[in-house]
Amino acid sequence: MSLAELQNVKKYFGDVHAVDDVSLKINENEQISLIGPNGAGKTTLINIFAGTIKLNSGKIIFMGKDITHLPPYKRCELGLARSFQLPAIYPNLTVYDSVRASIISKLKKGKRFYSSVDLDDEVNKMTKEVLELFELYNKRDMLAIKLPHGDKKLLDVACAFALWPKLILLDEPTSGVSTIEKRKVMEKILSVSKEMGIKSFIIVEHDMDIVFSYSNRIIVMYEGKVLADGKPEKIKENAEVVRILLGKVK
Amino acid sequence: MKIDIIKEVSTIIPFKNTRFTSILIILFIIALIAPYVAPPFLTYILLTFFCYVPIVIGFNLLLGYTGLLSFGHGLFVAIGMYTSVYLMRNYGVTSIEIMLILAATLSALAGFGVGLLCIRYVRIFFAMLTLAFSMVFYSFLLKFYWLTGGDEGLGIYTRPALLGMKFDTLYIMDFLTKVYYYYVLAIMVILLIFMYRITTSHFGICLRAVKENPRKADESGLNVKKYRLYAFVISAIYTGIGGALLVQVTRHVVPAITYWTYSGEIVFMTLLGGFNYFTGPIIGAFVYIVLRDLIMSLTIYWRVILGVALLLIVIFVPGGLMGGAKSLSKLIIKKRESYEFS
Amino acid sequence: MGEKVARRDWIKVAGAGIVGLAIGAGATYGLMPPRVERIEVKPTPKPIPKEPLRLGVVTFLSGIPAPSGIAGLRAAEIWVDWTNAAGGILGRKVELLVEDESEGVEKSVERFKKLTVEKGCEAIFGTESTSTGLAFGKLAEEMQQLWLSWDGTTQQGLEETIPNKKFSFPSIYNEAEAVAGAVLVAKYFPNVKTVAGINDDYSYGRNCWEAFMSVLKTLRPEVVPVKELWPKLGESDFTSHIAALDAAKPDLIMSSFWAGHATIFLKQAAAVGLFKKYKGAMVTAGGVLPTLKKEFVPEGVLIGCNSWYFEHPLGWPLRDKFVKEYLRRYGEYPVYECDHAFFTFQAYKAAVEKAYALKGEWPTKEEIANQLRGIKVPSLSGYRGYREDNYQICNFFLGLSKHDPRYDFVTLDPLDMVPFELMCHPPEMKFHDWVKTWKS
Numbered sequence A: 001m002s003l004a005e006l007q008n009v010k011k012y013f014g015d016v017h018a019v020d021d022v023s024l025k026i027n028e029n030e031q032i033s034l035i036g037p038n039g040a041g042k043t044t045l046i047n048i049f050a051g052t053i054k055l056n057s058g059k060i061i062f063m064g065k066d067i068t069h070l071p072p073y074k075r076c077e078l079g080l081a082r083s084f085q086l087p088a089i090y091p092n093l094t095v096y097d098s099v100r101a102s103i104i105s106k107l108k109k110g111k112r113f114y115s116s117v118d119l120d121d122e123v124n125k126m127t128k129e130v131l132e133l134f135e136l137y138n139k140r141d142m143l144a145i146k147l148p149h150g151d152k153k154l155l156d157v158a159c160a161f162a163l164w165p166k167l168i169l170l171d172e173p174t175s176g177v178s179t180i181e182k183r184k185v186m187e188k189i190l191s192v193s194k195e196m197g198i199k200s201f202i203i204v205e206h207d208m209d210i211v212f213s214y215s216n217r218i219i220v221m222y223e224g225k226v227l228a229d230g231k232p233e234k235i236k237e238n239a240e241v242v243r244i245l246l247g248k249v250k
Numbered sequence B: 001m002k003i004d005i006i007k008e009v010s011t012i013i014p015f016k017n018t019r020f021t022s023i024l025i026i027l028f029i030i031a032l033i034a035p036y037v038a039p040p041f042l043t044y045i046l047l048t049f050f051c052y053v054p055i056v057i058g059f060n061l062l063l064g065y066t067g068l069l070s071f072g073h074g075l076f077v078a079i080g081m082y083t084s085v086y087l088m089r090n091y092g093v094t095s096i097e098i099m100l101i102l103a104a105t106l107s108a109l110a111g112f113g114v115g116l117l118c119i120r121y122v123r124i125f126f127a128m129l130t131l132a133f134s135m136v137f138y139s140f141l142l143k144f145y146w147l148t149g150g151d152e153g154l155g156i157y158t159r160p161a162l163l164g165m166k167f168d169t170l171y172i173m174d175f176l177t178k179v180y181y182y183y184v185l186a187i188m189v190i191l192l193i194f195m196y197r198i199t200t201s202h203f204g205i206c207l208r209a210v211k212e213n214p215r216k217a218d219e220s221g222l223n224v225k226k227y228r229l230y231a232f233v234i235s236a237i238y239t240g241i242g243g244a245l246l247v248q249v250t251r252h253v254v255p256a257i258t259y260w261t262y263s264g265e266i267v268f269m270t271l272l273g274g275f276n277y278f279t280g281p282i283i284g285a286f287v288y289i290v291l292r293d294l295i296m297s298l299t300i301y302w303r304v305i306l307g308v309a310l311l312l313i314v315i316f317v318p319g320g321l322m323g324g325a326k327s328l329s330k331l332i333i334k335k336r337e338s339y340e341f342s
Numbered sequence C: 001m002g003e004k005v006a007r008r009d010w011i012k013v014a015g016a017g018i019v020g021l022a023i024g025a026g027a028t029y030g031l032m033p034p035r036v037e038r039i040e041v042k043p044t045p046k047p048i049p050k051e052p053l054r055l056g057v058v059t060f061l062s063g064i065p066a067p068s069g070i071a072g073l074r075a076a077e078i079w080v081d082w083t084n085a086a087g088g089i090l091g092r093k094v095e096l097l098v099e100d101e102s103e104g105v106e107k108s109v110e111r112f113k114k115l116t117v118e119k120g121c122e123a124i125f126g127t128e129s130t131s132t133g134l135a136f137g138k139l140a141e142e143m144q145q146l147w148l149s150w151d152g153t154t155q156q157g158l159e160e161t162i163p164n165k166k167f168s169f170p171s172i173y174n175e176a177e178a179v180a181g182a183v184l185v186a187k188y189f190p191n192v193k194t195v196a197g198i199n200d201d202y203s204y205g206r207n208c209w210e211a212f213m214s215v216l217k218t219l220r221p222e223v224v225p226v227k228e229l230w231p232k233l234g235e236s237d238f239t240s241h242i243a244a245l246d247a248a249k250p251d252l253i254m255s256s257f258w259a260g261h262a263t264i265f266l267k268q269a270a271a272v273g274l275f276k277k278y279k280g281a282m283v284t285a286g287g288v289l290p291t292l293k294k295e296f297v298p299e300g301v302l303i304g305c306n307s308w309y310f311e312h313p314l315g316w317p318l319r320d321k322f323v324k325e326y327l328r329r330y331g332e333y334p335v336y337e338c339d340h341a342f343f344t345f346q347a348y349k350a351a352v353e354k355a356y357a358l359k360g361e362w363p364t365k366e367e368i369a370n371q372l373r374g375i376k377v378p379s380l381s382g383y384r385g386y387r388e389d390n391y392q393i394c395n396f397f398l399g400l401s402k403h404d405p406r407y408d409f410v411t412l413d414p415l416d417m418v419p420f421e422l423m424c425h426p427p428e429m430k431f432h433d434w435v436k437t438w439k440s
């Protein structure tokens, strides 16, 4: 059974066909790279998937359920988590509390009005675990807004991982990070996901080298459409993809 | 065997900071002896302040913890006040506990109804909508004067029974400053502990996440509207209880409580003290009530003076009085450290 | 004029021209013998305290009612200056402590307590708003503090506050001017059949309209209301209301506008000649009489003034002296609140002196209250007093507008002084029951 399925998903912004009739099947254990030039519609696709924006037409199935019209938090409850291209943080929460919010959500403890979260060992143990995995634990008392850009991105990703989702959507987790750092960040994400047992994800990424070395499936988008979809080796051989992505004109 | 009071208290109130806990205990002791050492009118002002504590901390659960600025919280103060007055006048109820419970219940219901409609909006739209609800209630109170007393308002002529005890023969000021004072103090402390626990609970963290970034919270599995609604209802309950406590002090209720200027005062107290801190609105309420008492007698332009003061605080100390105090203490600590190292 | 004026008789007499007799009637209150008090002889009376006597005033210093509130305060200040110049009360200098009433009941109640508990004021004067008045009535009894009200008493206030009042001394109630207005409408405009009302949409406006209509219908059963308009207090554009009034074509337009909006209304009404077409009864507009210029107020409009400060055939030296002083200090004429305020201080001083004469030492608040009941003192508009049930007694002045070349605003001629008994119900009755008795 597939983990998720997009059927003829469309999203237009006026004349711009940001996502134009995309159909995809996503299976468990797939580490997908979603690639494509700027403006291809990658972020829009992620947003539609997560419920951030409404689609014009199409259908989204997740875990065997039609989630097309479910609000984001319900999709999250089903096991779908995401991070944002522009890092989404809780500016005036500490790093620690930011991750704790996700953990509480995961454990469905948000309606505990009267129990001290500081004394909740389960929550704090899990928070510590996630923060240590992302090497953010020593910055736990810093306000999120005070973090350097790279750490903000990492925190955003950590918050998504802290939900222990079945499928995670990461929108350019390495954007704005130097090329050397990029590799580190990617390795971190991959190792953490292994550690946490999160097997399926879609990563939006630009860097070709990274894309080809860390994923077992690549989806190429261009002008709202899926241009190519397949194993990395195959995509590499696709001349059109190479032309579009690398701007190489024959 | 030595009993460590601070540790004992810490088990009920999970403060991390023991210095903070000891300051609180000292303040509590001052509050306990105040009626016997302070001039009666000062005690009376303190009593008024105690009644406002549930109102401002209730209000700040919305502003400081949920990020929603209500400009109509006078509505819930009024519900608390009118409920008590109605019970006393029309149903001969004397037990203040019944009044408080009913005030809390009705505020919760009203908070649920109003909240349901308001939480769809944020920022200025939320503020305007809460203001509108309050003003609708204001018009209602004026229009249905045969029920509500209209602009004249309604007075109460009997005294409440506290825990079943009547104090009808005491001089009113003695009743207020020597008996009712302690009753309100006790309720205030209980409500403070509850609120502190709420803000440090699992729910509290989620609320702050909702405040800081509702979209991210939504995508992290938090039902933003539901959290806002819960906060709104809790806030309404607190405010309603504050109103029910306060009306025994003013002994009269008028529709002006639901007018936007009154709600503005609640906002004012909270901003003055600093809405980013648990203690901010409490300190704001204290400073505001004491300053108001002093300046009001001197000039009719007291609003202007306090307004300018607030403006300066907002511009130069955005964290309010608490924020200012915090950065000042940080500065001092830093200085001290640099001396030690040099 | 007898001690008790029968209503029907009075209306007849009034027709014959009551003006000259009026102040005399007021003066008869002062001739009633003082009540006999048992004198307790104490061995060594305590000396009169040396420190100044603090008296608190709570009135409107800002907001819509501020002009009359400040006028009342000015009268109080003039009274204090005169009294202190003459040696104070039993040798004690008087000090006024003033607080603003405009911040609403909650804060006014706090102010009352502050003045009483912290500042040690021996009595509280003032209040204009009905809500504060209602709250203070009860507060005075609870705090066992004397309170002499200037204005704003309602039926609710009279009926509801503790029935046997000890410390609170309410002002004459709000409906009084409407009752007086209705009586004079019956007298001057006997052919009125249809009435339109424009009153502020709050208790004062409502109560005035109700009282006016119920009295007028009692005197002239054929009268019917044809239009009721309720603009919001603070409204300043009445053009649509004026059009509606004009369309209703009533015989008479009644209004209880009492502040700047009375002036604005009359000005805007003049544009369509409203009060040239229809009779008018502005039962409280005299509060701003000096602003009612001749250009926009025609002759023959019934205007109620409560107190009278202008030319008067009988003369009243205290009033003349006061008006002169007021004009000198502030360059304008006094308004009704001056008399209400001045009277409360006059009464307080006289009560203290009477109680002292009986006891030989500075009296307690309770003893002062005992002397206030039944007291008669000269005030700006003649004699005024307090009834045995703490209720204020005074006469009101109403009349038809006249263009007198000596003033640029309208004055009243003929001027009627309506005595207290005609406007206010006896203590044992409720207002509406009392109005019903008029038929018999």
Ligand SMILES: Nc1ncnc2c1ncn2[C@@H]1O[C@H](COP(=O)(O)OP(=O)(O)O)[C@@H](O)[C@H]1O
Pocket: A013, A016, A017, A018, A036, A037, A038, A039, A040, A041, A042, A043, A044, A045
């Ligand atoms: N909210 C929006 N309003 C209008 N146009 C939008 C909006 N969001 C995205 N677009 C447009 O949709 C197209 C796809 O954008 P996006 O999904 O952000 O691309 P990518 O993430 O692949 O760079 C772009 O042309 C962009 O300008």
Ligand SMILES: [Mg+2]
Pocket: A042, A043, A044, A085
């Ligand atoms: Mg993008």
